[in-house]
Amino acid sequence: MPVEISYRSFEFPDLDKANEDGLLAIGGDLSIERLKLAYSKGIFPWYQKGMPILWWSPDPRMVLFPEKMIISHSLKQSIKKQQFAVTVDTAFEQVIKNCSETPRKGENGTWITREMKIAYTSLHKAGYAHSAEAWLDGNLVGGLYGVAIGKAFFGESMFHHVSNASKVAFNHLVGKLRSWDFKIIDAQVYTNHLESLGGEMIPRSQYVKILEKALLIKDIPGSWEKRE
Numbered sequence: 450m451p452v453e454i455s456y457r458s459f460e461f462p463d464l465d466k467a468n469e470d471g472l473l474a475i476g477g478d479l480s481i482e483r484l485k486l487a488y489s490k491g492i493f494p495w496y497q498k499g500m501p502i503l504w505w506s507p508d509p510r511m512v513l514f515p516e517k518m519i520i521s522h523s524l525k526q527s528i529k530k531q532q533f534a535v536t537v538d539t540a541f542e543q544v545i546k547n548c549s550e551t552p553r554k555g556e557n558g559t560w561i562t563r564e565m566k567i568a569y570t571s572l573h574k575a576g577y578a579h580s581a582e583a584w585l586d587g588n589l590v591g592g593l594y595g596v597a598i599g600k601a602f603f604g605e606s607m608f609h610h611v612s613n614a615s616k617v618a619f620n621h622l623v624g625k626l627r628s629w630d631f632k633i634i635d636a637q638v639y640t641n642h643l644e645s646l647g648g649e650m651i652p653r654s655q656y657v658k659i660l661e662k663a664l665l666i667k668d669i670p671g672s673w674e675k676r677e
Contacts, residue, residue, distance in 0.1 A: 450468065451475050452458050455476060456478055459482065459483055460513075461473065464491060464506045470505075470507070471638075472503045473502050473506050475502065477502055478502070478664055484572060484596070485598060488596050491506050491635075491660055492506045506612040507638055508654075509656075511598035511634055511635075512635055512638070512649060513623075513633075513634040515623050515626045515631055515634060516627060516631075523612075524617065526614040533585055534584040535613055537673045537674060538579050538620070539579070541578065541580040541594060543582075544594050545580070546565050548605075549561035549562075551608040562593075573594075576671040576672065578596050581619065583614040583615065583617050585614070590609065591607070591608060591610065591677070596633075600666040602633075603634075603635040603637075608661070620673045627667070632664055
């Protein structure tokens with residue numbers, strides 16, 4: 450049974466209180482501090498327009514370790530051709546807007562509500578949310594965004610308008626995360642797409658232990674646009 454949380458309290462219930470689908474809590478808000486706390490505990494918000502905020506911590510958990518990224522033949526060809534120009538943190542608001550507007554197979558509407566876009570844009574301005582972008586002839590054709598705390602990156606959503614665009618952007622970002630010694634990319638829930646990139650399912654208990662270690666290594670918040 451999910452626990453109802455208030456606007457006043459920043460506490461979350463223990464993860465073992467989540468139901469079999471991973472739903473842990475209902476309510477609260479999407480303030481920067483609450484979002485940072487949630488991610489640091491392995492919890493994320495996911496809900497539809499018109500619903501209360503729902504907080505999740507599924508078991509098992511989909512993750513990708515940066516050193517285990519799988520580069521398919523078609524992705525290698527796209528990278529080799531230098532088909533796309535790739536940037537980081539140059540168009541966060543455009544990326545989240547495209548993610549919210551891109552139709553998803555088997556989904557009606559979007560979970561990236563106006564409230565979510567405002568909240569994650571605020572996180573971006575505070576230096577905790579980041580995007581990677583793929584450009585073709587000056588047009589944004591693919592990208593992704595997520596949250597970074599310590600040496601953990603929490604992927605939220607990606608989109609593409611041209612084949613392989615989001616994968617090229619993701620590969621570029623993963624390369625950056627490897628070079629910056631990030632320990633884990635949280636992909637949250639299973640998809641075939643993520644599995645094809647090297648994602649794997651692990652028990653929540655294992656995920657939490659890895660996350661705790663990753664958070665012990667501090668990383669300075671801020672824009673990644675010019676970070677080497």
